Structures are given as structure tokens and as C-alpha cells.
Amino acid sequence: DAKTTQPPSMDCAEGRAANLPCNHSTISGNEYVYWYRQIHSQGPQYIIHGLKNNETNEMASLIITEDRKSSTLILPHATLRDTAVYYCIVREPGGFKTIFGAGTRLFVKA
């Protein structure tokens, strides 16, 4: 079973920041938090990952709480092309399997 809980759907206005929450209260010490997104009829696309520090790349920012029990993915300026299902996943490093939960369906509206 997936180790994360996400809201089923969210709306965001184009140009505004999209903040997608994820709960992972049973995360263990060596598990990383990964975020992927899936645009319709495509394979999942990697966005960002982190262990305990906040991370930022060209796509998004990842904010992880100090107790690591939850995190937030931030898309700073959402565009229509960011409409997708976003998956938050916790996983140990290495070749361990990735289990997907239901994800959050983000609708970016003009």
C-alpha cells in the first residue's frame, strides 16, 4: 500500500502558485520523498525529491516539515500545461519499488 495521503483534487488559477500537500506520517529515517506528475496518456515525469532539507529546481520547490511527516510541492507560477495528476511517494534509496497512491489531480484554470 502507498505510504502517502494526498487530496484527490485541487484547482489553481493560471499564474498563481500551486501548493500540493502530502502526508507521510509513517516515513522512516532513510526514506526520501519523491514527487512525480502524470499528464494524460503519458508516463510519470519526475519533478523533485528530498530527504529532510527543502529543495528547489527549475520545476518546483519541495518543502518538508521538520518532523518529516508531511511535505508540500510548490509550483511557483502554474500554467495550463501543469494540469496533471501529481504523485507524492516515499521510498528508500536504491532499487526499491515505487508504489503509487491515488495522487492529486491538479486543474490549472485560465
Next chain:
Amino acid sequence: GAVVSQHPSWVICKSGTSVKIECRSLDFQATTMFWYRQFPKQSLMLMATSNEGSKATYEQGVEKDKFLINHASLTLSTLTVTSAHPEDSSFYICSASGHSDSNQPQHFGDGTRLSIL
């Protein structure tokens, strides 16, 4: 960045035929590959884990004789759906992982849409 390629993107075939799907890692050696299946409006469901040079590990409820997995090299894994039936119609996605001790993310192919008539 790392790229995983799947082939074919689409396949339509008659009931009873076998279908082979290829998954290649294009710029890294994939010690482990994963196969997923996704039905409409549902999340990805892990089917099996494929390690180069050894037998695949199947998730509970996935028939190993129905879904044959071969991972003969560090850049290629294949999934063969044997004697496919309409209920096997789905979106099949592979992913690949490189170094076994790395925190680097898995990379996913663009999927293969299988339709069995």
C-alpha cells in the same frame, strides 16, 4: 537527463495473441526495471520488479505465466503478455533505476497502450 524508451506506443491485436513490449534505458545502465499497469482513471499498479540476470519478482495477484518478463541486459527489459484477452487491455508503463545504492529517482517510459479486440 536519463531517458527510458518504450516500444511500441500503441498496439492493437486480436484476442489470443501474444504481445511483447520493450523497455530500454538509453543513457544509463538499469540494474532494476519495474513494470506497471494502469487502467482508466486509476493510479499505476506495480506488476513486477525485474533485475538484470535474474528472475522477476511479481506482485501478489499478478500471473507470472501470463506476464513474462525478461531482463537480459542492463539496458533492456521486455514484458510479454501471453494469450492476451480483452481484460488485458490497459496502459503498460516501465521504469528503470540505476545504481542500487543511489537516491536518484526512477525514470519512466511513456507507456504502451494495449488494446485487445
